[in-house]
Amino acid sequence: MKRLPSSWRLPETIKNRFGQRGSGKQRAMVADGHLLLVLHKVPQPGDRTREGVFFWREPDGNWHHSGGGIGIQPLNKHLQAYNEAEEHFNAIYEQAQSAEDYFRILEGMLPLRRSTKNLYVTLQSAREDIPDERDLIGLRDWAYDIDRNLDLIYENTKNALDYSIARQAEEQATLAAISVEAGHRLNILAAIFLPLTAITCLFGMNVVSGLEGYRFVTFWSIAFFSLFLGWAVRRWVISGKWH
Numbered sequence: 001m002k003r004l005p006s007s008w009r010l011p012e013t014i015k016n017r018f019g020q021r022g023s024g025k026q027r028a029m030v031a032d033g034h035l036l037l038v039l040h041k042v043p044q045p046g047d048r049t050r051e052g053v054f055f056w057r058e059p060d061g062n063w064h065h066s067g068g069g070i071g072i073q074p075l076n077k078h079l080q081a082y083n084e085a086e087e088h089f090n091a092i093y094e095q096a097q098s099a100e101d102y103f104r105i106l107e108g109m110l111p112l113r114r115s116t117k118n119l120y121v122t123l124q125s126a127r128e129d130i131p132d133e134r135d136l137i138g139l140r141d142w143a144y145d146i147d148r149n150l151d152l153i154y155e156n157t158k159n160a161l162d163y164s165i166a167r168q169a170e171e172q173a174t175l176a177a178i179s180v181e182a183g184h185r186l187n188i189l190a191a192i193f194l195p196l197t198a199i200t201c202l203f204g205m206n207v208v209s210g211l212e213g214y215r216f217v218t219f220w221s222i223a224f225f226s227l228f229l230g231w232a233v234r235r236w237v238i239s240g241k242w243h
Helices: 073-095 099-129 135-203 216-239
Strands: 027-031 034-040 052-057 063-065
Touching: 027 099, 034 099, 052 073, 063 073, 073 099, 073 135, 099 135, 135 216
Parallel strands: none
Antiparallel strands: 027 034, 034 052, 052 063
């Protein structure tokens, strides 16, 4: 639980705005010329907790960092860490190829994206409260650029994921259509030769049928009749009608 350094001589109106559960959300607090920035360190993927960090600007313009640094440089390093995190996800996006890769990017960058938006809002609020602090202008613009780049990476990744899913669904639909067509052809072939097969099996039984003494014309007549019957069954399979 991150708390304010005990050596900082902040106005009581600022100190009293902190509860017992730590630093809380990112925000800018101003009182009697003092500016206190409550920021969060770069969140890691899957991390549900946020580690707070404080930047105090005295009325005379001197900056202090809760980590022990003095001057504006620690705040610059804080934004540099966010910038490096944004570049890291951009590099991952450039190498992503599968839907799983895109999903991991979206899931991993979500806490960073939220934290960056709140960082920009906090710096914008500080800029409005302390208009004479020129360094805040550049830091605010930097935070805006990081936030905008993360939004672009998020949208591009989401579009790529949607396209990948749609392409896979289309490929599956094409394969399913091919399978249905192949099954339909097999059904037609089965319908054509089913009567012939049934009659062949019937007359191929080792029993006396009464047709043993007939001429070969009888054989071909039965064969053609079977094929005609198969054609009729095929028509019924395709259209559901006999005629």
